[in-house]
Amino acid sequence: MRIALDAMGGDYAPAVNIEGALDTTSDFPDIHVILVGDESVLRKGLEGKRYSSDRITIFHASQTVGMDESPSSAIRKKKDSSIRKGIDLVKSGEADAFVSAGHSGVVMGTALLCLGRSDMVDRPAIATIMPTLKAPFVLIDAGANIHCKPKNLLQFALMGNIYCRVILGRDEPRVALMSTGEEDSKGNELTKETYKLLKEADLNFIGNIDGKDIFSGNIDVIVCDGFTGNVILKTSEGLADTLIKMLKREVANLTSGRIGYLLIKPALKNFKKKTDYDEYGGAPLLGINGACIISHGRSTAKAIRNAIRVASDFADKKVCEIISSAIEKDLARHERLKSAKK
Amino acid sequence: MRIALDAMGGDYAPAVNIEGALDTTSDFPDIHVILVGDESVLRKGLEGKRYSSDRITIFHASQTVGMDESPSSAIRKKKDSSIRKGIDLVKSGEADAFVSAGHSGVVMGTALLCLGRSDMVDRPAIATIMPTLKAPFVLIDAGANIHCKPKNLLQFALMGNIYCRVILGRDEPRVALMSTGEEDSKGNELTKETYKLLKEADLNFIGNIDGKDIFSGNIDVIVCDGFTGNVILKTSEGLADTLIKMLKREVANLTSGRIGYLLIKPALKNFKKKTDYDEYGGAPLLGINGACIISHGRSTAKAIRNAIRVASDFADKKVCEIISSAIEKDLARHERLKSAKK
Numbered sequence: 001m002r003i004a005l006d007a008m009g010g011d012y013a014p015a016v017n018i019e020g021a022l023d024t025t026s027d028f029p030d031i032h033v034i035l036v037g038d039e040s041v042l043r044k045g046l047e048g049k050r051y052s053s054d055r056i057t058i059f060h061a062s063q064t065v066g067m068d069e070s071p072s073s074a075i076r077k078k079k080d081s082s083i084r085k086g087i088d089l090v091k092s093g094e095a096d097a098f099v100s101a102g103h104s105g106v107v108m109g110t111a112l113l114c115l116g117r118s119d120m121v122d123r124p125a126i127a128t129i130m131p132t133l134k135a136p137f138v139l140i141d142a143g144a145n146i147h148c149k150p151k152n153l154l155q156f157a158l159m160g161n162i163y164c165r166v167i168l169g170r171d172e173p174r175v176a177l178m179s180t181g182e183e184d185s186k187g188n189e190l191t192k193e194t195y196k197l198l199k200e201a202d203l204n205f206i207g208n209i210d211g212k213d214i215f216s217g218n219i220d221v222i223v224c225d226g227f228t229g230n231v232i233l234k235t236s237e238g239l240a241d242t243l244i245k246m247l248k249r250e251v252a253n254l255t256s257g258r259i260g261y262l263l264i265k266p267a268l269k270n271f272k273k274k275t276d277y278d279e280y281g282g283a284p285l286l287g288i289n290g291a292c293i294i295s296h297g298r299s300t301a302k303a304i305r306n307a308i309r310v311a312s313d314f315a316d317k318k319v320c321e322i323i324s325s326a327i328e329k330d331l332a333r334h335e336r337l338k339s340a341k342k
Numbered sequence: 343m344r345i346a347l348d349a350m351g352g353d354y355a356p357a358v359n360i361e362g363a364l365d366t367t368s369d370f371p372d373i374h375v376i377l378v379g380d381e382s383v384l385r386k387g388l389e390g391k392r393y394s395s396d397r398i399t400i401f402h403a404s405q406t407v408g409m410d411e412s413p414s415s416a417i418r419k420k421k422d423s424s425i426r427k428g429i430d431l432v433k434s435g436e437a438d439a440f441v442s443a444g445h446s447g448v449v450m451g452t453a454l455l456c457l458g459r460s461d462m463v464d465r466p467a468i469a470t471i472m473p474t475l476k477a478p479f480v481l482i483d484a485g486a487n488i489h490c491k492p493k494n495l496l497q498f499a500l501m502g503n504i505y506c507r508v509i510l511g512r513d514e515p516r517v518a519l520m521s522t523g524e525e526d527s528k529g530n531e532l533t534k535e536t537y538k539l540l541k542e543a544d545l546n547f548i549g550n551i552d553g554k555d556i557f558s559g560n561i562d563v564i565v566c567d568g569f570t571g572n573v574i575l576k577t578s579e580g581l582a583d584t585l586i587k588m589l590k591r592e593v594a595n596l597t598s599g600r601i602g603y604l605l606i607k608p609a610l611k612n613f614k615k616k617t618d619y620d621e622y623g624g625a626p627l628l629g630i631n632g633a634c635i636i637s638h639g640r641s642t643a644k645a646i647r648n649a650i651r652v653a654s655d656f657a658d659k660k661v662c663e664i665i666s667s668a669i670e671k672d673l674a675r676h677e678r679l680k681s682a683k684k
Contacts (some may be wrong), residue, residue: 234554239578270595271588
C-alpha cells in the first residue's frame with residue numbers, strides 16, 4: 001500500500017509526521033509512505049534516521065496550509081500545498097490513500113474538488129470509531145459538516161452502515177440517531193425530520209438515543225450533524241483525559257496509594273490504551289472517490305502511525321468502491337419504497 | 343426554608359422522592375419539605391418512617407404528568423398536577439422553592455406560565471454545575487431551549503455569569519462560548535453571531551472553546567444552546583460511568599488486582615463522589631420569577647436530597663432577585679454600549 005502523508009499538517013509537524021511514518025514502515029512491511037511537503041525540510045528531518053529508501057520517499061510541495069486559514073482561499077490559492085499535492089497523488093493513482101493531520105476543512109474541500117463525490121452522496125462525512133464498554137461504534141459525522149439537512153443525515157447513516165459492516169465486521173449494524181431523548185418527539189427540527197427518513201430507510205434503525213446511551217455498547221452507528229459530532233468526540237476525549245488525571249491524583253493522595261497504584265498500573269495502562277485517541281489514529285472521509293484519512297491537529301507520532309494503518313486498511317478493503325456501489329442501491333431502493341407508499 | 347417537592351416526578355417516584363425528603367430533614371435542620379402529590383399514595387409511602395410532622399408535610403395534587411406527555415397539552419389540561427400545584431405554592435409564597443425530577447419541559451412551561459420571566463429575559467435556561475480537574479463550572483443552557491437565537495445565548499451568558507458569582511463565589515467568571523474550535527471563524531451561524539454579541543458584552547469573555555477544553559478547569563461559565571448542552575451533559579455522565587466500569591474490569595482482570603483494588607478503593611470512592619451526578623442533585627431554571635430546580639428523571643434518593651439542598655441554597659441566596667435586578671442593568675448597559683458605538 002502506498003500512503004501519501006501530509007508531512008506538514010498538524011500541530012507538531014513535520015517532526016511527529018516523520019516519526020510516525022518511520023514507525024509504520026518498521027511495523028507494517030507492506031506499507032510505503034510518501035512524505036508530501038517541503039523537500040529540504042523533510043530531508044533534514046530524515047537525516048540520521050534508519051529507514052529503507054524504497055519504503056519512505058519524499059514528494060515535494062512548496063506550500064503549507066495554516067490551521068487558521070480560510071478554507072476557500074487556501075483551496076483556491078495554495079495549489080502547491082502538501083494537502084493538494086497529496087490528494088493529487090491519490091487522483092493520479094500514484095498513492096492508494098492520503099493522510100492529513102492538517103486543516104480538516106481544507107482537506108475536505110480539496111478532496112471534493114480533486115477527487116469528487118460518490119454518486120448520490122451530496123456531502124462527504126467523517127466516520128470516527130469510538131470505544132465503549134463492549135465493542136466500538138462508528139460516529140458519523142464527526143465534524144465535516146456543521147450545517148446539515150435531513151437528507152444529508154440519511155446519507156451519513158447509509159455510509160456509516162456500510163463502513164461498520166466492512167471495517168467492524170458487523171452483520172446488521174444497529175443505527176441510532178443522536179438526539180436529546182429516546183422519544184421521537186425529542187430533539188430539534190433536523191433530528192425530527194431525519195427520524196422519519198431513517199425509519200423508512202433500509203437500515204436496522206433503532207431510534208433516537210441521548211448522550212447517556214452513547215457508550216453503552218448497544219449501538220453500532222451513531223448519526224449526527226458535524227457540530228454535534230465534533231462536540232461529542234472532543235468532549236469525550238477531554239473528559240477521558242481529565243478523569244484519568246483525577247483518578248491518579250486521588251490515588252496519589254492515599255497513604256496506601258503508592259503500592260495500590262503499582263499493583264493496578266497494568267490495568268490503568270490497558271484502560272488508557274482502550275480510551276486513547278492515538279490508538280484510533282484517524283477517521284476516513286466517507287463519500288469521496290478516494291481514500292482520505294483525517295487525523296487530529298494534535299496528533300502524536302503514534303496517532304500518525306495509526307492513521308497510516310487505518311488508511312492502508314481502508315484502501316485494502318476498497319471501502320470507497322463498496323460505498324459508492326452500495327449507497328447507490330440503498331438510495332435507489334429508498335426512493336422506490338417512498339414512491340410505492342404514495 | 344420551605345421546599346415544595348414534586349413527589350410524583352421521576353422514574354422512581356414516589357419512593358425515592360420520599361426517601362430523599364426524609365434524608366434532607368435529618369441532614370439539614372432548617373429545611374421543611376412539602377411533598378406535593380397524591381395524598382393517599384404519599385401517606386402510605388411515609389407509613390412506618392420516622393420523621394417530624396412539622397418538617398415533612400403533604401400537599402395534595404390529584405394528577406401526575408407522564409414523561410412522554412406533550413408539554414403543551416399537559417400544561418393546559420393538567421391543572422391539578424403535582425408540578426402545577428408545587429409551582430403554585432412558590433407563587434403564593436407558601437414555599438420558597440420548587441424541586442422536580444419530572445418532565446422538564448412541563449416544569450419549564452408551567453413555571454413560565456405561573457411565575458413569569460425576569461424582566462428583559464426572553465427565555466429561561468437551565469444552569470448545571472459540572473466538575474473538572476480543578477474547580478467546577480456552570481453549563482448554561484443544559485437543555486431547556488432546543489432552538490436559540492444569539493440574543494438568547496447572550497442572556498444565558500449574563501445569567502450564568504451572575505449565577506457563577508453568587509453560587510460558586512467567583513469574582514470575575516471566565517465566560518466561554520461552546521463551539522467546534524477556538525478561532526472565531528469556527529462553529530455554526532448561531533455561535534458566530536453570538537460570538538460578536540459576547541465580545542461586546544460586559545463580561546470576562548474568553549472566546550470560543552471546543553469539547554477538549556471543557557474539563558480543563560480554566561473556564562467558569564460555558565454558554566451553549568440547549569441541544570448542545572443536553573449532549574454535553576448526558577455524554578459526560580454516560581462516559582464517566584462507562585470509564586469507571588471499564589477501569590474496574592481492567593483491575594479485576596489482574597492477578598494483583600484484588601489487593602490493588604482494595605488499596606485504592608478510597609480513591610475510587612472519592613473519585614466517584616466528585617464525578618457523580620447525584621452529588622450535584624439539581625439545576626435551577628434561571629430567568630424565572632421564582633426558584634425552580636430541575637433534577638434528572640433518573641434521580642435517586644441521594645439526587646433528590648441534593649436537589650432539595652441546592653433549592654434551599656438558591657432561595658437563601660436570593661439568586662432569582664439578584665439575577666432580575668442585575669440582568670436588567672447588564673442588558674441596559676449592553677444596549678447603551680451598542681448605541682454609543684453607532
